[in-house]
Every structure is written in structure tokens, then in C-alpha cells.
Amino acid sequence: MLAFRADPPLAWATLARPEKRNAMTRAFWGELRDVLDRAAADDDVRVLIFSGEGPSFSVGGDIDGFADIGGPADRRAYLQDAIGALRAVETFPKPTVAAVHGHAVGGGCELTMVCDIVIADRTARFGLPEARVGLAPGLGLARGSSQLNLHWMKFLVLTGEMLDAEEARLAGIVNRITAPGEHVAAAEALARGIAEHAPLALAVGKDVLGRQTPDASGEAIDAVGMLMGTEDFGEGIAAFRERRPPRFQAR
Secondary structure, three states: OEEEEEEOEEEEEEEOHHHHHOOEEEOHHHHHHHHHHHHHOOOOOEEEEEOOOOOOEEOOOOHHHOOOOOOOHHHHHHHHHHHHHHHHHHHHHOOOEEOOOOEEEEEEEEEEEOOOOHEOOOEEEEEHHHHHHHHOOHHHHHHHHHHHHHHHHHHHHOOOOOHHHHHHHHHHHOOEEEEOOHHHHHHHHHHHHHOOOOOOHHHHHHHHHHOOOOOOOHHHHHHHHHHHHOOOHHHHHHHHHHHHOOOOOOO
């Protein structure tokens, strides 16, 4: 579902499953690593742009696929794969730009968080609604507070509410907002400007900035893996599929 196209000095990684609003299957995380490897290996590529086909950037993980995740070992393997792939975007040595429209939810929102720069049009909506199905956002827990201030991060995790483009800009997710439909052109223009700079200087600057923030990936994997084994998670997935309010257990 992740299409790659090199058009030096830029490369494009396009989420291409529009019929499912670019919901991320388990295979997506391997595809993401492959795209990063291809872009890193091409010396003519200076900047990588992420975008989405269809009405949304991405609605996050494919809920239908969660039922196929097995016991504790498989849950941990899945989370290591997903969080590791997102962290690989963050540590990718070349600049990355996300061009966002429509919904960027769950893993889709987290993908924007690990990109270096985010351009969104006014249709964009960002959210981490995992609590609604009995989960917490893995990468959001691991790295979110390094991108947003703590109050905004808690708002996203605890309420599950969506932020519009302007709220996302105030929260620190979005750098610039465009008119509807102009986000890809704006991201490309910005990326071409970045590509004119010295590649080594960009790589060094990105690396040093990236090493200044803490990483709680291990704690996030443990926490989300535990939640995936709870009755609340099973109830959350069932309620989502049956289009009804979940009946979570009282604590």
C-alpha cells in the first residue's frame, strides 16, 4: 500500500490504499522500512515526501487486522515492528516532509509526528483515538511529548478528540497550513528549497536534534502490549465492528 517514486532531488512515499482511507496493514511497516532504504541508498534523492491518496492521509492501523494478532509474543513483535518503523522515519538521515489532508488518525497521526516538517491543508484532522478501543498510542507514548507540549499530548491521548488543522498547528504537529488541495504543491516547493542545501549539513543538523529528545519505545511496547491482551481491547474492537458504544469494565 506504500508506493515509492524517485524524482530527484525528491522522492515520494504515497500511502495508496484509498478504498480503505489508507488504513495501515501489518505489512505496511515492512513496506515503510523498504521505502526508507531505497530513498537512503539513492544519492540523488535529497528529501522524502509522504502523502496519501484518496480522501485521507491515513486513518491509522487496520482494525480488521488486529484480530489476527496472536498472544503476548506476537503482540510484542507487532509493536516492535510498528514502533521501530516509525522510529526509522525519525532517524532517516535525509529530511522528510508530510503533506497531509483529510484524516491523519492513530498511526497516520504518528507518522506525521516523526516527519521533520508537516504541511497540512485546511481539511486535515489529527487525532489519537486509541483509548476508544481500549488501547493507547504506542509511538505517541514513546515520542509524542518531544513533538508537542505535555498538555496537548495528554489531550490527544485522554480525550481521543480530533484537532483541526489550526489546532494542530498550535499544538506543534503542523508547520504550515494551505488552502484545500494545495498541500502537496506546497510540500514539494518547500522540499525543493531544502534540497538546494548541503546534504551533509542537513544530515548533521537532523541527527543532533534527534539525539536531544528521550525515547520511551520500550515502555510504550510493554504498555500497549499489555492493553492488547485485555478484555477492554476485545470489547473495543467488537464495538467498533458492530458500530455501537463500547461497554468497558469499571475499575
